[in-house]
Amino acid sequence: MEITAITAFPRQVKLKTPFKLALGELRDITTLIIKIETDDGVTGYGEASPYAPVNGETNETEQAALPVFVNALTGCDPRNLEQVHARMDVVMAGHTALKCGIDTACSDILGKAASLPLWQLLGGHSHIVTTDITIPIGTPAQMVASARTYVAAGFTALKLKAGDNEAADIAAINAVCAAVGPTISVKVDANQAWTVSQTLRIAAQLRAPNLIAIEQPVPDWQLLSLPLLRAQSPVALM
Missing domain, CATH: 3.30.390.10 (Enolase-like, N-terminal domain)
Incomplete structure (x- = not known):
């Protein structure tokens, strides 16, 4: 062929x-x-x-x-x-x-x-495929409302966009994690918007047990900072 x-x-x-x-x-x-x-x-x-x-x-x-x-x-x-x-x-x-x-x-x-x-052909047979759904940046109330709607629709994993404002990011992430409860896994995607110090400050204030990871916290040209972040961040990094 x-x-x-x-x-x-x-x-x-x-x-x-x-x-x-x-x-x-x-x-x-x-x-x-x-x-x-x-x-x-x-x-x-x-x-x-x-x-x-x-x-x-x-x-x-x-x-x-x-x-x-x-x-x-x-x-x-x-x-x-x-x-x-x-x-x-x-x-x-x-x-x-x-x-x-x-x-x-x-x-x-x-x-x-x-x-x-x-x-x-690829293997990994499963009767159920779990996928998350992404919630765009909004006010904490808007993001909580979206999260509740998606959980009610059957989603068990959420991804929250962040990076617009440090205080607002922390408030929204904590609010969503609390609103959906410990059985719903939550990831945060900052799309490279945070600095190294911001990432550590924000991560230190995100203590929800259902928050499983922060994705792309810093710009791609700061790859050498990732070992430091991994060592000091209380939240896993992607």
Whole structure:
């Protein structure tokens, strides 16, 4: 089996309500649907979700890079994911969103070619898949209301966006953890908005037993600070 064509289709989806995070406010989601065709007639689909504040990528940058990956991957067996990734990484660094969309489309082909659902090929069978749901930055009352709504709908894991204001972050996180109770796990995602000292100050005031981790507390260029944070933070870090 060989790849014969790779195309990308931009798609914009309006959100019902604005989604606020430390990096800005989203009113719509812009993605690329990736379509990969093969000489065997099997077609796979994936999705690339670039977001400039995080990875410096947009739909436009990914569409501009696509011909480079098309040239590198045409004739490649999409079921050989190791080779697919090797070829992509050799021809161009970065473009993680586009690479993810291509990887997903190849994985879709892998499952279809084997006449098996992808979860079965990947292993880890489970009758129940637990996922969290993300609550955007808001007032403590707004975030508590959203959390209660999601828990009532059956969610057992929540992720709270933070990073807008230190005092407000602490108040909202503690309020949500208390409101949902100890059986609901809570993660906090600061989207790189805190400094090292802020992270330690905030973590010291987050004592809820159901708070399981803080995700991306500091900017990515401060990787060397993570061992210090891990050693001193009372809350686990992601």
